[in-house]
Amino acid sequence: MSKDYLAARRKKLISLLKRRGAEAILITSETNVTYLTGFSGDSSFLLIGKGQTVLISDGRYTTQLEEECPDLDVHIRKATESMITAVQQVLKKSHLPKLGFESHIVTCELLDAMSGISPAAQWIPISGMVEELRMIKDASEIQEIREAVQQAQRGFEVFRAMLTPEMTELQGAHELEHAMRRFGARQAAFDPIVAVGERAALPHAMPTEKLLADSPFLLVDWGAMTQKGYRSDLTRMIVHGRPPAKLEKVYQTVLKAQRAAIKAIRPGVLCQDVDRVARAVIEKAGYGKQFTHSLGHGIGLDIHEGPRLGGNVATELKPGMIVTVEPGIYLPGWGGVRIEDDVLVTRNGHEVMTSVPKDYESASL
Amino acid sequence: MSKDYLAARRKKLISLLKRRGAEAILITSETNVTYLTGFSGDSSFLLIGKGQTVLISDGRYTTQLEEECPDLDVHIRKATESMITAVQQVLKKSHLPKLGFESHIVTCELLDAMSGISPAAQWIPISGMVEELRMIKDASEIQEIREAVQQAQRGFEVFRAMLTPEMTELQGAHELEHAMRRFGARQAAFDPIVAVGERAALPHAMPTEKLLADSPFLLVDWGAMTQKGYRSDLTRMIVHGRPPAKLEKVYQTVLKAQRAAIKAIRPGVLCQDVDRVARAVIEKAGYGKQFTHSLGHGIGLDIHEGPRLGGNVATELKPGMIVTVEPGIYLPGWGGVRIEDDVLVTRNGHEVMTSVPKDYESASL
Numbered sequence: 001m002s003k004d005y006l007a008a009r010r011k012k013l014i015s016l017l018k019r020r021g022a023e024a025i026l027i028t029s030e031t032n033v034t035y036l037t038g039f040s041g042d043s044s045f046l047l048i049g050k051g052q053t054v055l056i057s058d059g060r061y062t063t064q065l066e067e068e069c070p071d072l073d074v075h076i077r078k079a080t081e082s083m084i085t086a087v088q089q090v091l092k093k094s095h096l097p098k099l100g101f102e103s104h105i106v107t108c109e110l111l112d113a114m115s116g117i118s119p120a121a122q123w124i125p126i127s128g129m130v131e132e133l134r135m136i137k138d139a140s141e142i143q144e145i146r147e148a149v150q151q152a153q154r155g156f157e158v159f160r161a162m163l164t165p166e167m168t169e170l171q172g173a174h175e176l177e178h179a180m181r182r183f184g185a186r187q188a189a190f191d192p193i194v195a196v197g198e199r200a201a202l203p204h205a206m207p208t209e210k211l212l213a214d215s216p217f218l219l220v221d222w223g224a225m226t227q228k229g230y231r232s233d234l235t236r237m238i239v240h241g242r243p244p245a246k247l248e249k250v251y252q253t254v255l256k257a258q259r260a261a262i263k264a265i266r267p268g269v270l271c272q273d274v275d276r277v278a279r280a281v282i283e284k285a286g287y288g289k290q291f292t293h294s295l296g297h298g299i300g301l302d303i304h305e306g307p308r309l310g311g312n313v314a315t316e317l318k319p320g321m322i323v324t325v326e327p328g329i330y331l332p333g334w335g336g337v338r339i340e341d342d343v344l345v346t347r348n349g350h351e352v353m354t355s356v357p358k359d360y361e362s363a364s365l
Numbered sequence: 366m367s368k369d370y371l372a373a374r375r376k377k378l379i380s381l382l383k384r385r386g387a388e389a390i391l392i393t394s395e396t397n398v399t400y401l402t403g404f405s406g407d408s409s410f411l412l413i414g415k416g417q418t419v420l421i422s423d424g425r426y427t428t429q430l431e432e433e434c435p436d437l438d439v440h441i442r443k444a445t446e447s448m449i450t451a452v453q454q455v456l457k458k459s460h461l462p463k464l465g466f467e468s469h470i471v472t473c474e475l476l477d478a479m480s481g482i483s484p485a486a487q488w489i490p491i492s493g494m495v496e497e498l499r500m501i502k503d504a505s506e507i508q509e510i511r512e513a514v515q516q517a518q519r520g521f522e523v524f525r526a527m528l529t530p531e532m533t534e535l536q537g538a539h540e541l542e543h544a545m546r547r548f549g550a551r552q553a554a555f556d557p558i559v560a561v562g563e564r565a566a567l568p569h570a571m572p573t574e575k576l577l578a579d580s581p582f583l584l585v586d587w588g589a590m591t592q593k594g595y596r597s598d599l600t601r602m603i604v605h606g607r608p609p610a611k612l613e614k615v616y617q618t619v620l621k622a623q624r625a626a627i628k629a630i631r632p633g634v635l636c637q638d639v640d641r642v643a644r645a646v647i648e649k650a651g652y653g654k655q656f657t658h659s660l661g662h663g664i665g666l667d668i669h670e671g672p673r674l675g676g677n678v679a680t681e682l683k684p685g686m687i688v689t690v691e692p693g694i695y696l697p698g699w700g701g702v703r704i705e706d707d708v709l710v711t712r713n714g715h716e717v718m719t720s721v722p723k724d725y726e727s728a729s730l
């Protein structure tokens with residue numbers, strides 16, 4: 001990732017901090033440290049404020065830090081020095097009486113320990129500030145997510161070509177992850193869902209020993225994670241043999257809802273209104289109670305980030321947000337249908353980043 | 366997992382709680398909830414005290430909870446009800462003025478919210494109580510870890526048979542994980558390390574595009590995770606072509622240290638003394654400064670748990686503990702050697718659970 005993008009993120013954070021009365025913040029979320037520095041290791045904190053940025057890490061990462069963050073000050077703690085002692089050392093040099101901390105990440109035990117080491121400092125709880133920045137993707141992040149989409153889509157093609165009736169859900173899920181890795185993914189973005197027949201009625205089905213042959217349709221919800229940690233998230237149905245007539249009816253309803261919702265995406269629209277568009281289509285078809293979750297969520301370094309496309313979310317869509325659009329209809333004991341794409345909010349509207357065919361006919365093997 | 370084992374764990378926890386002046390504890394660590402209930406999902410809390418055990422979860426898990434925890438009281442929160450509100454509902458019914466919480470897990474933000482909902486209750490910080498129980502494995506856990514060892518070892522055999530000079534570290538790591546899944550693993554216990562030549566000098570090397578052909582030796586550190594979440598952890602060297610003479614010298618030193626340390630494992634011995642035994646062998650050979658980490662760690666539902674076999678750990682070994690024994694020698698720019706097995710502390714001594722050959726000759730392809 002270009003240093004310029006990283007520096008711009010840190011600059012934005014520092015300007016937000018001022019408004020909260022903090023001179024600096026100790027970033028303890030691994031993902032937020034990665035977002036602000038490009039460092040891909042773990043067990044490291046970042047002290048960041050005007051005029052100073054220090055990454056506190058340990059000896060395992062000395063070489064990696066030189067490669068990934070050549071322009072950052074780094075404090076490498078010794079094997080005998082705890083993280084708390086290392087934070088204390090860094091703070092001693094910095095003279096910051098008003099320090100923010102991530103109150104949604106820091107445990108009670110860690111705050112106690114930090115208060116103990118620097119009694120003069122005032123620790124200010126700050127929640128979700130970096131996550132708020134992360135909602136708007138910059139050009140380098142959009143590029144990473146395009147790569148994650150590509151890895152997921154090429155992996156899916158291979159997986160689809162490999163399917164046999166004797167395969168279990170678990171084997172299918174493993175083949176799919178392996179296929180995405182062949183195209184450069186570090187790993188799956190999350191444990192893939194391969195849900196045969198009635199198991200597709202569970203929105204978070206874990207793959208089992210059930211055979212693909214057990215039903216003429218299955219649901220696949222999958223995504224890839226790039227080497228740098230960015231993720232994609234898609235869902236498609238696969239139909240083989242002779243599906244029940246109801247499947248097409250349910251499928252077309254979900255597809256209509258998904259297309260209508262995507263069409264509604266543009267800057268200035270509220271998340272809850274996009275959710276409403278999809279829900280209205282499904283309610284009209286008589287399946288309102290069977291659409292049991294929100295319409296979608298942001299993706300990025302985490303598989304679920306802001307903004308959520310949900311019923312009570314008044315967040316305004318802005319250019320650079322990337323959200324999933326994934327309506328579903330779930331009929332316990334029978335099965336379910338979900339269709340999911342990743343959508344970038346652009347200056348004038350939106351761009352669908354994913355391109356696996358989704359009309360009903362193309363679901364057939 | 367048999368209900369009896371789970372009930373026994375909860376009973377032990379309740380007796381520990383009493384001594385700390387708490388009538389119940391709210392368990393918020395996902396892994397600790399799994400340990401105490403057998404539930405394998407996430408986003409769920411467990412309120413446990415004398416005379417009551419309530420699992421607080423959501424609608425996605427209704428079916429799974431019936432299957433996995435048929436004997437537990439379950440509170441399913443509605444889609445519109447936050448976790449905090451659900452906790453409040455459950456607490457209302459239970460009348461517990463003195464409640465423990467996991468202070469090493471609960472974030473400052475969550476504690477604030479919990480204090481707000483039940484102002485009458487006194488929240489008592491309790492750290493690492495379930496983790497302490499988890500250090501001693503019961504028979505069902507030992508069985509699970511045996512399965513994780515088996516999955517890792519069979520996967521390694523397949524992986525070893527597949528190696529070609531044109532393979533990259535990354536491809537190797539992916540093939541290894543895929544092979545373990547063929548033998549029933551849910552996933553790798555951690556991202557496998559496949560480190561060619563000089564990259565083996567990094568104890569936590571991330572796989573890269575480096576070719577296996579680039580050096581006559583490589584280090585592989587891997588393990589499997591069973592469907593129930595238990596893990597194994599091994600390291601072996603693989604030698605092909607003509608290795609430098611130094612490799613055998615370093616290898617034999619590490620192997621001697623590892624065997625001596627394993628021999629020292631029995632109930633009553635301190636963790637630091639086992640570490641000392643391995644370190645003494647390596648120091649005597651002149652590589653003391655190149656053995657840069659602790660000798661080993663416990664394994665179970667997490668890849669790193671207690672007890673740590675480290676220089677300043679005065680914990681006594683007890684029957685049922687399972688630890689890795691993994692001395693290493695790291696020579697920056699040249700490479701490194703580590704050999705790792707999983708060892709169960711038995712009533713009279715120990716049992717090495719892993720059985721991949723480790724004499725120098727068997728490292729050769």
